[in-house]
Amino acid sequence: AAFVPGRAGPVAMLDGKRFVNCGDVGNFGFFDKFTLAAWIQPRGTNGGAILSRMAEQTEDSGFASDSEGYSVYLKRGRLQVHLTKRWLDDALRVETEATLVPERWHHFTVVYDGSRLAAGVKVFVNGEPQKLRVLLDELNQSFQTKQPLRIGSGGAPGDRFHGLVSDVRVYARALTAEEASTVATAENVTELAAIPSAKRTAAQAAKLRACFLAEHAPATHREAQANVAALREQRAKFVESLPTVMVMEEMAKPRETFVLKRGEYDKRGEAVTPGVPASLPALRSGAPKNRLGFAHWLVSPANPLTARVAVNHQWQMLFGTGLVKTTEDFGSQGEPPSHPELLDWLATEFVRTGWDVKRLLKTIVMSATYRQSSRVTPELLARDPENRLLARGPRVRLPAEMIRDQALAASGLLVGEIGGPSVKPYQPAGLWKELSGTDYVQDHGDALWRRSLYTFWKRTSPQPTMTTFDAPGREACSVRPSRTSTPLQALALMNDVTFVEAARCLAQRVLHESATPEERVRRAFRLVLTRELKPAELRVLLDGLNEHRARFRTNTNAALALISAGESPRDAKLDVAEHAAYAAVAGLILNLDEAITKQ
Secondary structure, eight states: OEEEOOTTSOEEEEESSOOEEOOSOOOOOTTOOEEEEEEEEESSSOOEEEEEOSOBOSSSSOOOTTOOEEEEEEETTEEEEEEEEETTTEEEEEEESSOOOTTSOEEEEEEEOSSSSGGGEEEEETTEEOOEEEEEEOOOSOOOOSOOOEESOOBSGGGBOEEEEEEEEEESSOOOHHHHHHHTOOSOHHHHHHSOGGGOOHHHHHHHHHHHHHHTSOHHHHHHHHHHHHHHHHHHHHHHHSOOOOOOOOOSSOOOEEEEGGGOTTOEEEEEOOOOOTTSOOOOTTOOSSHHHHHHHHTOTTOOHHHHHHHHHHHHHHHSSOSSSOTTSOSTTSOOOSSHHHHHHHHHHHHHTTSOHHHHHHHHHTSTTTTSOOOOOHHHHHHOTTOTTOOSOOOEEOOHHHHHHHHHHHHTOOBOOOOOSOBOOOOOTTHHHHHHSOOOOOOOGGGGGBOGGGBOOOTTSOOHHHHHTTOOOSSSOOSSOOOOOOHHHHHHHHHOHHHHHHHHHHHHHHHHHOSSHHHHHHHHHHHHHSSOOOHHHHHHHHHHHHHHHHHHHSOHHHHHHHHTOSSSOOOTTSOHHHHHHHHHHHHHHHTSGGGSEEO
């Protein structure tokens, strides 16, 4: 391109053939905030590409479907902003409603806030914000490209810019409206200072004020300005850290929906409208036939179904089996409730108390039914093997997550922090690599001992210990857990590093909290099972303690290996053999059937 001197520096004279290659400048993606600005004097209403980081096409055929990058165009006198991954279906395009007058100087500023939305693009012309028309708002992937930043080119050869371009600026941040107005002010500070204050425009006064505050204001003022800028940056980072919530919006005019014959989209049957099953209470009069109306119907006191299903889930969690056994098929095709009046009463109470889950659980666990002994006689077992008549208390193995969390809690390792990202605790090395070709990067510190609720789940490779204890997979929804008893479960409790570490930390805990062997064994037993030891049980555990102590006295390496499991620090002041012996007893207690069974 040819250059001539201009007021704000060199002016590029572009004739639709020549352009300026700026190299690798402004390589932004769709999460990046940035600003583009320049002075332009177009030769016509279709000036073409002003600034662009998009591929040059070899022929005048418009944009290729794989064009990536961003550009600022002048089309039909209007400024257009393109952020593009794929031109037709993965892009963001907006244009100004107002047009630029040809053969006159104009200043434009394009600001993008990194939101991936058309609403995040602002365009200023001569410092004034412009109304924009959204041409496409479907940007879903990053538009970063290896193309250089070009002035006057981008796209097809016929789209090169005709006119003058000067003072091109690229900012790696989103300018404010005040800053955009300042950038668009052509006069330098010396010229602005010579203009009487009464005759200065608002933009000129703002530019002069900004210069004074930055260069000549008292130190206290500049310090305050720097603090404000820092606080704004903190606020922006906080807003960016907030999670995105996906929502759906109802159409202003719902589209017609049809039954599709044999599922074929082009074979329409009868028209259908939103509604609820005729066998259930109807939507209330005047309720909108959309998701809002349906949501109100779901929790309406006149509709008992939702509350009954919810209550049945909670009953299943506590008793092992729901009042309706077929939790996944709650209806005419499933099994009828064993106690329909009880189910109905709990459901109505649940609604009456404001859908308070904690109150519902408290009501159930404080009932005489739940607090019954789970001991069963041969006669009762023969008459009611599944306890559908509720003649005894529930006896059911704990879920996998509860078994792990209980062991961590008894040992003192459990981290009770609420919320936060998923964590990656101990897992056999190489498991992910073998199954999916990716590496499992284990966490460290407190992340190893958080509740199982926060454990990271990979659909194709779930946590092996959780799977051993029948934790459901993630391939399909599961509302009724399966429960099996296999030797692998006992092996996991004895050998999984999580439980071995919990056992040696439980041992360390009782060694510090109690003085005699009998007190320590009683304390460990009470921490895990929440009951006192019987004399016969105490004798067995003390005998085991003595045997382990004698064995570890002669095998220090085995003792060290046991009390070194996991990453939690061990108390080096404790006798190695003594610590290992108590760890072995603690592991035995954690492995008891009573420790993993609710009864």
